[in-house]
Amino acid sequence: MFFLLFFTLDLAFLxxxxxxxxxxxxxxxxxxxxxxxxxxxxxxxAFLAWYNAFAGIADNSNSFFTIPVFHFPWSEKGRVARGKTEREVA
Structure with missing residues (x-):
C-alpha cells in the first residue's frame, strides 16, 4: 500500500x-x-494515505481490530510471510 500511495500521488501531479x-x-x-x-x-x-496512517496506528494494544497491511516482498516481514529464511535468500 505504501508504494501505491506514492505512485498515485505521482500520477496526480503528472x-x-x-x-x-x-x-x-x-x-x-x-x-x-x-x-x-x-x-x-x-x-x-489521500485515501491511501489515511489507510496507511490508520494501519500504522491501530495495533493489538490499542484497537479492537487490526488493519491488513501488505509488506514489500524483500522486507523481513515479507520474507516471513513467504516462509523464506535468510539462508534461503542468500
Missing part, C-alpha cells in the same frame, strides 16, 4: 502538470479532462 501545459497551449477540453483525472488520482492518494 496529470495536473499536463493539464496546465494543455491549458497554456489553448486546449481547454484536454486540460479539463486531465484536471479531472488528476483530481481522481489525488483523492485516491
Amino acid at each position: 496529470m495536473l502538470a499536463c493539464a496546465d501545459l494543455a491549458r497554456s497551449n489553448g486546449n481547454a477540453s484536454a486540460a479539463m479532462t486531465l484536471q479531472h483525472a488528476g483530481g481522481g488520482f489525488g483523492l485516491l492518494a
Whole structure:
C-alpha cells in the first residue's frame, strides 16, 4: 500500500502538470479532462494515505481490530510471510 500511495500521488501531479501545459497551449477540453483525472488520482492518494496512517496506528494494544497491511516482498516481514529464511535468500 505504501508504494501505491506514492505512485498515485505521482500520477496526480503528472496529470495536473499536463493539464496546465494543455491549458497554456489553448486546449481547454484536454486540460479539463486531465484536471479531472488528476483530481481522481489525488483523492485516491489521500485515501491511501489515511489507510496507511490508520494501519500504522491501530495495533493489538490499542484497537479492537487490526488493519491488513501488505509488506514489500524483500522486507523481513515479507520474507516471513513467504516462509523464506535468510539462508534461503542468500
